[in-house]
Amino acid sequence: MTKFQFTRRQLIGSALAGTVVALAARSTAATGFSVGERQVIALSDGHFDIPSDMFLGTPEGLRAQLGNPTRIAANTYAHRAGERTFMFDAGAGTGDFITRAFPTASKLPDDLNAAGIAPSDVTDVVITHMHPDHVGGLAVNGQAAFPNARIHIAAAEWKFWNARDFATTGPEALRPMIAAVQSLSKTVESNVILHNGAADLGEGVSVIPAPGHTPGHTAIVLDGGSEQFIVVGDLTVHEDVHFANPDYGWALDVDGGLAVASRKALLDMIATDGLIMGAAHVSKPGLGRVNRDGEGYRFVPL
Secondary structure, eight states: OOOOOOOHHHHHHHHHHHHHSOOOOOOOOOEEEEETTEEEEEEEEEEEEEOGGGSTTOOHHHHHHHOSSEEEEEEEEEEEETTEEEEESOOOOSOHHHHHHOTTOOOHHHHHHHTTOOGGGOOEEEOSOOSHHHHGGGEETTEESSTTOEEEEEHHHHHHHTOTTHHHHSOGGGHHHHHHHHHHHHHHGGGEEEEOSOEEEETTEEEEEOOSSSTTOEEEEEEOSSOEEEEOTTSOOOTTTTTTOTTOOOTTOSSHHHHHHHHHHHHHHHHHHTOEEEOSSSSTTOEEEEEEETTEEEEEEO
16 A cells, blocks of 8 residues: 655645745636536636656656646536535635645635635535545635535545544644644534445435545546536546556555556546546646547546
C-alpha cells in the first residue's frame, strides 16, 4: 500500500507557489449544460498551483511540459431537480489551512451567486472525498455554510478522517490537513448522512465506489435519461497525466495501487458508455468525454 506520499517539502512548496503566482483572470459566469433531460451548472472555486513532482512516476520531460508549479483547476457542479438543489462537492472554503496554502482558491461563493444559488437553497451536498479542497466549503466562520443541506459521505471516508488521534499520529506533513478536516467534521456532523459507497440519493443522483485516492472516495453519477454525467473527484488530477498514463500516481493517494485500479476501471466505463465527465482538477470547467487512445485514454473537452 502506498501511504500518503505527500512530503513536507511538497506541502511547503504548494503554499509558496500559491503565494507567488498571481491570480488568473476569471469569469464570474457559471456554465450551464444539459445532461439528457437534466440541467447541471459547472462552477469554479479558482485554481491551485502545485509542485510537478506530486505526479508520481512521471518522466522528467512530462514534468517540464506541465511546468513547476503545475496549475490545476478547482471545479465543482450543481444540479437543480424539483425542490432539491444538489452540490457535487463543496469547494475549499475559507479555513486557515486552505487560505494559507492556496490563496488562489475559495472562489466558489462568487460562482454560486452568479448562478442564482443561495447557500440556504442547497438541500444536498454530495461529497466525493474529504480532502479540504472538496469539503472545506461546508463551513464558514464555524457554522454550516449550507444550513438546510444533507451532506452525503461514504462511511469509510468519514471513519478514516475522524479516527481518534489521527491528527497526532498521521503523517507529520499532513497533520494540519487532518486537524482541519476533523474540526470541520465537528461543525457539520449533525447534517451528515453516511452511505456505504454505493447509494441512490434520488432525483437521478447516485454514488459509486472509487477507492484508493482515499478509502471512501466515490464518484457521483447523474442519470439524465438519454445521457449520464459522472463527477470523478480526484480520480484524475490533470488532463495531460492521468488519461494517457493512468498508471501514473498522485502524491496524495492513500493507496496508490487501488487508486490506479479505480482510475482504469472508471475511465474504461466512461469511454465505453459515453458518459459526460466532470473532473475537479481538469482545466475549467472540467467537462468532457473520454476516448480510448492506444493503451490509454484522451480527454476531449465539451
